[in-house]
Amino acid sequence: MKIPSLKKTAISTVALICSLSAGFASASESDPAAYELMQQVKFRADGDSRKSDITMTLTSKDGFERVRHITMLETDEGQDSKSMVYVSQPADVAGTGVMLHAYEEASDRDDDIWIYIPAMKKVKRLSSKNKRGRFVSSEMSFADLERLQLQDFRYQLDGNEVINGVSTARITGEAANDNTVFKTGYTRKVSWVDPARHLIIKEEYFDEQGHHIKTMSADTIELIDGFWTVTSLHVNNVQTGDVTQLKLNSIDYNLPVKDAQFSMVALKRGL
């Protein structure tokens, strides 16, 4: 099942972040059926590399609108992955780049994250322990940009529901430990998974007080180069009324990529 890289990272928000040390949730702590479905989501076939062009529209409750153009390049190296996100518009954030090197969960190794800030002309390392910050002011956090980390949540299958005509499995993920909460800001996620395409169709996020923060909804899904691809989605912050809309303008799968494209030089240079 294919979710474009976009889906794996920006779009789907299926993902949650790499974890910190203390107490991992194991498969045995999750409902086996739910865990298996989430594994299928995480490891669905989506090519070895992906390059996406995305338009992100941020609209606040009072109608204030901002538009960001983003290019994303990702590659898989076994269960490790590397990704690069580059903002080309608008001018106040143009040239900003984020590079993420993520490692397989079993390695117990934290992600490496660097950001290039054009006004400083400098690459800076970021901590992967806390990914609550907004990505280019959107409703998506750095946590949402990361690959699904199964160890961060304990999954429970809550039944089946039809969402926009799609039969889905409703899965509740409870944060496995305090580090996950600190890192993501989420104590709970509820995901509606399309078991046929291994896509998350909808996902709700709950904060430390258990309040519903935001909902991600996949709006359109297309088959591109043989891979199921979420081509538009929106994230609605139910507490503020702000909405972030992501539209996938183009995506190329299985591009030849080089290590040099995921270097600090490339981060400064842009995609």
Next chain:
Amino acid sequence: MAVISKPAFVLAVAALALPVSATAQTEVYYQHDHGSEVSGKAADKFFAKYSGELDAGDACVAAYQIRGMALDQRARPGISDPDDQEWDSRLEVRQLTLNCMAGNWEWVLGKQQVTWGQGDYFRVLDVVNPLDGRENVLAYIDDFEEGRLPLTMMNATRMLDNGDIQLLLIPEVKAPRLPAIDSEFDLFAGSPVRPNWDKPDSYTAQAMSAALRYRFVAAEDWDLGLYSYYGWDGEPILLSDDEGRPELSQRRKKLAGVSVATPIASWIVRGDLAYMPGSYVRNQQGEADQADKSSALIGFDYSYSAFTTNIQFARHWLPEKGNVDGARSDQMSFTVSQNFRADRLTLMNNTLSDSESGRTGYLNKLNLIYRLTQEVSVDTGVVQYFGHKRSQFGQFSDNSRLYFKISAQF
């Protein structure tokens, strides 16, 4: 660089409807009654910048940035009529480079800036480009890019499996830019004789600078950098020429250094260390002498949701040697920032301090930025200098001011 008049600058701004990335900005500083100052406008600044890229073959792009800036500053009090204004208007090419990728090599040829090290605000390893001091450090702490002077150079980087090696060859020599004569930050204001510059001509074999950096990741998450620099010192020494007139002498600088950055718990810890053997300094006789200087910086960054903070401490040593007096100076910075309303509103405070020989001065800038539209933002706040009157920042304690800035980016 060409000096232009204010009208010409305005025309240049008006002509800027080009299909490139552009920034236009104006700032007004208001001086309140303080010390020897009287209320009134302290400074204003008109600023426009255009940048873009042009394809230059499959592997290359040409990148450019042009900046026009008109800076109007009040004259330093006690020197001349406080209503006098000192103008400095310039139209400059800030970047003009040919950027090429060839295999694992990146070549950036032309006028550019290069940033080294992990320090912010304090330049321990960031020694390649000299600074523009016309507004003290105010422009620099706002935007490091605007506070540096670009240099023409060859910048070649070889990408490796786990890092890169960068080589710089720099034929151009620039002195740091001093404030306009008798303007509010002019350290020589009122002096009957202006200092001469003693610096080499650019583009000669004798003027060439060379620099090397090896950057890599060690032990999984330690970003390390090794640096060497043989170039010109961005901090000239004040001497006297043969006729007894003050002279700012720009001398050679040698530097070897190390930088590091790594996550520790939820923080990023970063540091720079530099050793500068045979640095030129002014000795007890007021002459140029040489001594081994060194500098170290440690910084801590933390962010939690919309809140970020960073703290830095830097120390600079000059050991006593022969006719050279020993000296030690410390610098600190503390920055906090909080975003509100989906990052539409930002509240930020920067505090910098400098301490030498028991004299400590401070610069504090509190500002509030609000994004009116995607393109337009307003920024207002207060800048305060305080502390010992003979310290780096405290000497400008009469220059505290309120400011208002509006900027548009397209």
